[in-house]
Amino acid sequence: MTVVIVKIDNLVKRYGDLIALDHLNIEIKEGEIFGLLGPNGSGKTTAINCILSLLKFDKGNIEIFGREMKPTAYPIKQDIGIVMQNVAVFEELTVYENIDYFCGLYIKDKKKRKELVQQAIEFVALKDFVKFYPKKLSGGLLRRLNIACGIAHKPKLIILDEPTVAVDPQSRNNILEGIKRLNEEGATIIYTSHYMEEIEQLCSRLAILDKGKVIATGTKQEVKGMISLGEKIVIETFNLKEEHIEKIREIPNVIDVELKENILTIKQKSGASNLVNITSFIANHDISYGKIYSELPTLNDVFLEITGKELRD
Numbered sequence: 001m002t003v004v005i006v007k008i009d010n011l012v013k014r015y016g017d018l019i020a021l022d023h024l025n026i027e028i029k030e031g032e033i034f035g036l037l038g039p040n041g042s043g044k045t046t047a048i049n050c051i052l053s054l055l056k057f058d059k060g061n062i063e064i065f066g067r068e069m070k071p072t073a074y075p076i077k078q079d080i081g082i083v084m085q086n087v088a089v090f091e092e093l094t095v096y097e098n099i100d101y102f103c104g105l106y107i108k109d110k111k112k113r114k115e116l117v118q119q120a121i122e123f124v125a126l127k128d129f130v131k132f133y134p135k136k137l138s139g140g141l142l143r144r145l146n147i148a149c150g151i152a153h154k155p156k157l158i159i160l161d162e163p164t165v166a167v168d169p170q171s172r173n174n175i176l177e178g179i180k181r182l183n184e185e186g187a188t189i190i191y192t193s194h195y196m197e198e199i200e201q202l203c204s205r206l207a208i209l210d211k212g213k214v215i216a217t218g219t220k221q222e223v224k225g226m227i228s229l230g231e232k233i234v235i236e237t238f239n240l241k242e243e244h245i246e247k248i249r250e251i252p253n254v255i256d257v258e259l260k261e262n263i264l265t266i267k268q269k270s271g272a273s274n275l276v277n278i279t280s281f282i283a284n285h286d287i288s289y290g291k292i293y294s295e296l297p298t299l300n301d302v303f304l305e306i307t308g309k310e311l312r313d
Ligand SMILES: Nc1ncnc2c1ncn2[C@@H]1O[C@H](COP(=O)(O)OP(=O)(O)OP(=O)(O)O)[C@@H](O)[C@H]1O
Pocket: 015, 018, 020, 038, 039, 040, 041, 042, 043, 044, 045, 046, 047, 194
């Protein structure tokens, strides 16, 4: 039986005249890594703050673990781990003391807490830095400390709001791998990002947000299946003429052709396969080419087709 961990029903949140969340409906199931993908300002942080009852909302209902979420729902909060966008640690405490403090909010037994703090330190690979104060840590290490503080008490639901913004690639990989391990160990994860690559890599299901609305939701395949765009064929060409482009446009199932700095991108309708037709066209017209490959639509393509805008400006 599928257990629903988070149920967001018809959620509306206004800031004055601005509708930050516009009748949001989302269900997150046990064991998922659920992605909330959307550009800056689409409502991801507002949604997270409402889920956590840190913000009052105007309409709707939120249930977590099958119970109504309220500011005073402490038993529910105990089973949630939060890693917010802005690093929130104490400057006057060391790495160890910070993790111990946050873990101590939920775990009173000292022996148990010591074990959990050690596990969290190993988990984010901060063993060599336990005596450091936060101001001595690089941005990436600080993010890792922030994560350790949020997850040390082994919560059932972990919410991470853009945890990789402004971190170096090594720390980013460390963070993404760590999230996968937390999930394998049984935690349900909500992960917000405006990086579609991260959501693609990490999440089993996702919702794409724009202007406070869910514009698409499902597995990656389901979401990509909602648009008319199918495979894209990309060719590096050197002597292509305008008339060639026009002829390629006429090939059945081609929906768009674009040439940018020697890179020709041919977009096709979902379900169509034109690679053979296009390679024979190129050969028959003596067009010289370098790389040629086909790729599936990205989540940015989904966003672009539905909203007319790029995910990242
Ligand atoms: N406290 C606030 N007062 C007024 N407007 C706000 C407030 N917080 C957010 N907003 C507005 O609500 C909308 C949603 O913002 P939100 O921070 O939830 O988006 P986001 O998707 O998390 O973006 P980002 O990735 O930039 O954090 C934006 O238009 C934002 O300007």
